[in-house]
Amino acid sequence: MTLRSAMADNPRFHWSQWIFPGPRRVFTAAELARAGGTGWSSAIDCYVYTNVVLIVAIFYTQLPPGSALAVVISVIAVSMLGLLVARWLWRHPTRTRYNLVSLATGVAIATTQVSLSKLGWKTQVMESMPFVIGGMSLMMTSWWFLTLYRTQQIESRLRELDAQQERIAMAQRLATAQIQPHFLFNTLASLQHWVDTRDERAGPMLRSLTRYLRATLPMFAQERLPLEQELQIVRSYLEVMQARLGQRLTWSVDLEAGTQPVITAASLPPGTLLTLAENAITHGIEPSLRGGHVAIRVGMTASANAGEGGLLRLEVEDSGQGLTPDAYDGLGLSNTRERLQAQFGAAAQLGLERASPGCLAWIELPLQPSHGALVGDQAAAALPHTRPAAGPVPSIDAAPTRPAHEPTTP
Amino acid sequence: MMIRTLIADDEEGPREQLRAALQRLAPELEIVSACANGVDAWDECLAQEPALCFLDIRMPGLSGLEVAHRLAQLAEPPQVVFVTAYGDHALSAFDAGVVDYVLKPVEDARLQQCLQRIRQRQAQVAEAADATDAAPTASAAASLPTATLELLRQLLPAHRPTMRPIQASQGREIQLIPPEDILFFQSDSRYTRVVHRDGEAWIRTALKELLTELDAQIFWQVHRSVVVNSRFVASATRVDENTMQLSLKGSEEKLPVSRQFQGLFKGQ
16 A cells, blocks of 8 residues: 555554655565566666756856866766666565665765764865755655655556456456357257157257367366367367258368377467357358358468467358458457457467458467467377366367368268 | 248247147147248248247348338238247347247247237237228237337347448349449349349349348338339329339339338328
């Protein structure tokens, strides 16, 4: 809590602030790493030096001729020291640091003055006293404001980041809530009929639905999900939709040659690919009179094959209705974009394009471990065919191993 | 009395489930049509003139709400029951009982309740018809849609994608006709005739599919096979009790207005 808010909360006199002033909140190293992004600007150094030089120049003629140069050098040295302290406070703005450094400065200046007068410069010391005290007060006041400013800056940045995170979490919950009821009850309506009429389609549909639910329900508790699991969820989803829409939907999952190790190793925010597949169905296939085809493709960009700085590219293309002007504002899409941003920063891209016919959605993720795409899953990558043990998300059972290149369903 | 009934749902499972449930619970319903999209549902409504429609809200082409909106503007609108997968908040608007709704998967108890309302309303319509012999389906049925129409208008999405120019191929040339130049569309069994300011063209798209792209404020359907640009309508002439004709600016042709759409031209 800063001094100002401490006073606002409680109008009583704060003894500790009288004796030991400054912000009361102390940031942990983690908090500083998270919110203390902006470094010390060298523009401030330039500003301070310019002012010091100007003031010295103005008063230069009035300085005693013998010690003028010594005074100039010591003033510049003191400003350098002052700026060093300022940087130190910037890195870790606490009132302990501020008070310690103020005390040390006071003691140092007093010692210097006393020593100088003992050495026989008593008159000069007495004459320069107002300037020395003025300069010292100015420096300490600057440090004090710097400490306060910096504390407030970090505090508000932390608050901002918290709010942002909360918003993302909320959007995720909204997205799950938005997806599931409609999908679920529509599926159950088909299932109900087939169970009533003892249709043989009921069994496979129920199995796919179970697999889909088992994988998706705990999905959002995870921060990231291996791409392999995400692909399985998408397959189960498309199987269910295929059963419901019948001949109006065909689909395929194509894994480009050589992507298998990447698929085992890479991970992404859960539901990323699923959201694109759901969009393709709800905005592409379902509104289209004749239905269409949904193609999921996993590949690498050309530079990835060359080595350095490559990207993993995921594509979902449908041959349905095509883009409407409001397609860009969908909650699912902006939500996905935000989550990719949170995980990979600017390195990940999500795009939506017109295809003929229909629509193409793509995601590009950094492949290099240094970018974070594969960090944490490297161990799993070392053991092919072992699913990464990803916390509470159950591995999808009952799914037979599929050939890498998979032309699927009628 | 048999009640002519239409069912529309884009998925086979729920559609057949509803059909089976209705046949089991209400033998007096005669299911005249089961459609797989909104465009077919609207077309079948014009052809079959059902007295009762079960419409899925989410359908390709025209949504259930859009079909209902069009139906409500007809001279003798059918009763509408919406079928939807989950408790859409918009549906609570219909709780007043003007239009009913059921949730998928349809449950017998809820459907019974809905059928009970339908029977009551049918009885009212019949009573009203007996009272005023001349106009067979006057007050009871006709008083329903105004409120419904307003509700539906509020529930429908504010805008549809704006219409692109019609592309008609003539030999090797593809002609682009801007919608504002079109006088009317007339459908053949397989083609649609597009009459515009500078002549006419034939396109392969069926009229009922074109409807999903046309701005309903400007392009009025006046007959099952005719959609006219209202800006070119000069006058509507009543020929006899059941027949009405439109004269157009810039064309000698006279267009028929079917009985269902004569409410569009009231004359005040």
